[in-house]
Amino acid sequence: MPLIRNSYGKGRVRIMRVKRDNARHEVRELSVQAMLTGDFDAAYTEGDNSKVIATDSIKNIVNIVARDHVGAENEDFVGLLASHFLDRYAHVDGVEITAAETRWRRIEVDGAGHDHSFVLDGNGKPFVKLEATRQDRRLVSGITGFTFLKTTESGWENYWFDEATTLKPTPDRLFATAMDASWLWSGTPASYAGANATVIDEALKVFATTYSPGVQNTLYLIGEAVLAAVPEIAEITIACPNKHYLPIDLSPFGRGFDGQVFTPTDEPHGQIECTIARG
Known part of the structure; x- marks a missing residue:
């Protein structure tokens, strides 16, 4: 054999x-x-x-x-x-x-x-x-489980609807994720630690300052920002599972949902991944 x-x-x-x-x-x-x-x-x-x-x-x-x-x-x-x-x-x-x-x-x-x-x-x-x-050598840096959230400026609308669809669209939802990301080096930066910190800074800046119509678009914008900020990176792969926070229905107790009380859950979760490279 x-x-x-x-x-x-x-x-x-x-x-x-x-x-x-x-x-x-x-x-x-x-x-x-x-x-x-x-x-x-x-x-x-x-x-x-x-x-x-x-x-x-x-x-x-x-x-x-x-x-x-x-x-x-x-x-x-x-x-x-x-x-x-x-x-x-x-x-x-x-x-x-x-x-x-x-x-x-x-x-x-x-x-x-x-x-x-x-x-x-x-x-x-x-x-x-x-x-x-x-x-030759292929060097990748990355991070796993980097967790962040924002409480507004995120929505999910205009997606495919059919008989299997039960999720309600919303222009305003809580967005939380535990990001896994890896980036392939094509050159040597002045400092790996400094360049890696820039990757995280750019990801958080995009996340915090742009409206998210969906995780997919946010990942793409993060990738674009990272490649613009760190020229020594050839491509970046990002995976962001949704950490869902579900609104709690308090209507039986005479209280409407006001975007303040949620149930945290991460199973099952949406898994969104993409790779962005230089053209």
């Missing part, structure tokens, strides 16, 4: 990098998965492990590269890690590295961020993913 494809590696390698070369420390906590492809067929078909790099060794390499580059931005770190595998092991053809960040923000003391004390930032989980071979 032919072995069609294979890969292996180490997942959930958790590392906290602390840059402490001056009084103001920086922290970056990651959960890393490193997957290798190459000349490993014999391990599967013959039980010959002579070319297999132990997954424990892969974990150790992640830790070593983290120690050698404590201050590297996440996008740079995964590149350095991929280079380590490709440069050290001639029989490794490709590396896929995904690193998801647990974000920490500085504790505010008297209006200023503290030098070395942090609190967990719970909104959204940044990640980077690098697919690297000896010929």
Whole structure:
């Protein structure tokens, strides 16, 4: 029987990098998965492990590269890690590295961020993913579960009606979502952290300042704004599930709906996705 494809590696390698070369420390906590492809067929078909790099060794390499580059931005770190595998092991053809960040923000003391004390930032989980071979590299940054809402300036009208339609149109509804987004780099920005922050800033600006006739249009406008603001991004993919807030009928109690009381629910939810690229 032919072995069609294979890969292996180490997942959930958790590392906290602390840059402490001056009084103001920086922290970056990651959960890393490193997957290798190459000349490993014999391990599967013959039980010959002579070319297999132990997954424990892969974990150790992640830790070593983290120690050698404590201050590297996440996008740079995964590149350095991929280079380590490709440069050290001639029989490794490709590396896929995904690193998801647990974000920490500085504790505010008297209006200023503290030098070395942090609190967990719970909104959204940044990640980077690098697919690297000896010929090329594909680097994607993104965020999962970034949650935001607005209480007006959103509607849903003029959609297809037939015998299955029960949803009532409205020009004014609450719009909430937990956004997953990823963006493909075609160039290297002056700062990945700064460029990534610009992506979020542009998304929130569009969301907050434009009327939304539907999630679809809002996603497209966000994509347009991001590509205009960050020239090093080739394309962006955005997925926004509706986090529904359903009006509560209080008419049995002599109270009309005034847009103030809702029941939160996220199952089932609308799932809207799109990719916007440069022309």
